[in-house]
Every structure is written in structure tokens, then in C-alpha cells.
Amino acid sequence: MELRINQKTVQVDADADTPLLWVLRDDLGMTGTKYGCGLAQCGACSVLVDGNVVRSCVTPVAGVVGRDITTIEAIESDEVGKRVVATWVELQVAQCGYCQSGQVMAATALLKHNPAPSDAQIEAAMVNLCRCGTYNAIHAAVHELAGKRDA
Numbered sequence: 001m002e003l004r005i006n007q008k009t010v011q012v013d014a015d016a017d018t019p020l021l022w023v024l025r026d027d028l029g030m031t032g033t034k035y036g037c038g039l040a041q042c043g044a045c046s047v048l049v050d051g052n053v054v055r056s057c058v059t060p061v062a063g064v065v066g067r068d069i070t071t072i073e074a075i076e077s078d079e080v081g082k083r084v085v086a087t088w089v090e091l092q093v094a095q096c097g098y099c100q101s102g103q104v105m106a107a108t109a110l111l112k113h114n115p116a117p118s119d120a121q122i123e124a125a126m127v128n129l130c131r132c133g134t135y136n137a138i139h140a141a142v143h144e145l146a147g148k149r150d151a
């Protein structure tokens with residue numbers, strides 16, 4: 001089947017119900033998207049599909065044919081994604097980093113839909129798990145990106 005990933009068209013040979021995560025990682029070698037729980041619980045596998053954050057570990061590849069998939073490998077080609085990554089670096093959000101590609105995808109999706117989210121909206125959107133406990137740093141980074149530097 002034919003997929004549109006990071007503005008390129010790629011051909012993949014996979015069963016229709018194969019999770020998108022495994023197509024990305026195993027078939028296409030795009031290992032920036034991580035496997036955590038495999039149960040739609042942690043968000044490590046988050047990618048954007050038509051601008052919305054999606055958990056690729058439970059998304060059958062057949063369901064994203066013809067849709068616009070963006071992974072962490074290309075997130076900096078998006079203007080908002082580029083700002084998110086720059087702020088993540090500036091505020092040194094990551095610890096081990098394992099969950100962070102998913103966190104960046106979630107933050108980018110939030111800010112593309114709502115450039116100035118309230119604290120409650122940030123809390124509601126940034127629900128990916130982080131075993132290192134970077135939640136305060138993540139919140140601070142999204143807060144900064146929402147233009148609330150002094151709040």
C-alpha cells in the first residue's frame with residue numbers, strides 16, 4: 001500500500017492490520033517514534049495524522065492510507081514543531097528522552113490547534129506518560145510556547 005509520510009510517498013508491503021508503529025520502525029527504519037506500552041496508554045508512539053495526534057501502536061496501517069502522516073523525523077519542517085523542539089532544547093525538558101518524541105508530537109498538535117492554550121487545556125492535552133517525571137518541564141515548555149513566559 002501507499003502511504004504519505006513526512007510529505008513523501010512511500011510504498012509498504014504490510015498486512016492491513018499491522019500497527020503503523022511497526023511499519024514506521026521496522027519497514028521504514030524510522031525509529032524516532034518509540035514503543036512503550038503497545039496499548040494506547042503511554043503516548044510514546046505518537047505521530048500526527050492529518051494534524052491530529054494519534055497513537056501509532058494501535059493504528060492499523062490500512063487506516064492511514066491517503067492521509068498525511070508526520071513523524072518526529074520531520075516535525076521541525078513544521079513551523080510550530082520547530083518552535084516546540086527549540087523550546088524543548090532551550091528549557092532542557094528531556095531526561096532519558098525515550099518519551100520525548102511523543103511529547104513533542106502532542107505539544108505540536110495542541111499548539112497547531114490552539115496557539116494559546118490555558119493551563120487547563122495544556123493539562124488536558126499533555127497526557128503522555130514519562131517515567132523520568134519531566135511533567136513540570138513539559139508543562140513549563142508548553143506554557144512558554146503559549147506565550148505565557150511571565151505567568
Ligand code: FES
Nearest residue numbers: 036037038043057
Ligand atoms: S506505545 Fe503506543 S501508547 Fe504506548
Ligand code: FES
Nearest residue numbers: 096097130131132
Ligand atoms: S524523559 Fe525519560 S521517559 Fe520521559
